[in-house]
Amino acid sequence: LxxxxxxxSMDSYEGQEVNITCSHNNIATNDYITWYQQxxxxxxxxxxxxxxxxxxxxxxxxxxxxxxxSSTLSLPRVSLSDTAVYYCLVGDMDTGRRALTFGSGTRLxxxx
Amino acid sequence: DTAVSQTPKYLVxxxxxxxxxxCEQNLGHDTxxxxxxxxxxxxxxxxxxxxxxxxxxxxxPNRFSPKSPDKAHLNLHINSLELGDSxxxxxxxxxxxxxxxxxxxxxxxxLSVL
Numbered sequence: 001l002x003x004x005x006x007x008x009s010m011d012s013y014e015g016q017e018v019n020i021t022c023s024h025n026n027i028a029t030n031d032y033i034t035w036y037q038q039x040x041x042x043x044x045x046x047x048x049x050x051x052x053x054x055x056x057x058x059x060x061x062x063x064x065x066x067x068x069x070s071s072t073l074s075l076p077r078v079s080l081s082d083t084a085v086y087y088c089l090v091g092d093m094d095t096g097r098r099a100l101t102f103g104s105g106t107r108l109x110x111x112x
Numbered sequence: 113d114t115a116v117s118q119t120p121k122y123l124v125x126x127x128x129x130x131x132x133x134x135c136e137q138n139l140g141h142d143t144x145x146x147x148x149x150x151x152x153x154x155x156x157x158x159x160x161x162x163x164x165x166x167x168x169x170x171x172x173p174n175r176f177s178p179k180s181p182d183k184a185h186l187n188l189h190i191n192s193l194e195l196g197d198s199x200x201x202x203x204x205x206x207x208x209x210x211x212x213x214x215x216x217x218x219x220x221x222x223l224s225v226l
Contacts, residue, residue, distance in 0.1 A: 032213055034213070034214060036215075041219070041220070042217075042219055042220070043116075043202050043204070043217025043218050043219055043220055044155065044202075044215070044217050045217070046214040046215065046216070049213065049214060085153060087155070092213075102147075102154065102155035102156075103154070104152060104153055104154050105153055
């Protein structure tokens, strides 16, 4: 099971772009990279998922280099409401046969 | 409508008691999970069920027993509660393999064992 390493915390200001990098050196061929967001007293919420290169949706972008040993979640122009914990998850869900354990996440604090 | 709902949201109980947490999903998913989040915010999988069949049991004490009466429900029963069981428990579900591989979480049950 691929282990992930992320910064424990990050600080930013409203309107800035935030990039959170996750290391996953032993990612397997079938593994996807998925990012989740968690607010206090809520369950994690899916943000974005990718396998290689770049993926973009209405919320974020995900950059994955060719060797796939790391990935970067990019949040454009953050607001106060983006203050949350962000988890990087690497795995192949395959009908739930793979145990998916989240790391401790990155606590993003956005200030005015 | 809430996609994954779990009850109760808060559960305070004494050591040694038995308690249950219920989970239901209305997304039509085949796979459901229980996760435990400790005070350091690590989210660790406990169980996974696919179509009512236990798929994953991650070295969880026998005091924890999941039950899936149908694929839309996955309940968690805990016997002889201990102080170390205090945590937030999340239920989740995921669509069938081949679709978008993501987890849908409930809002959590905060269990406090006194």
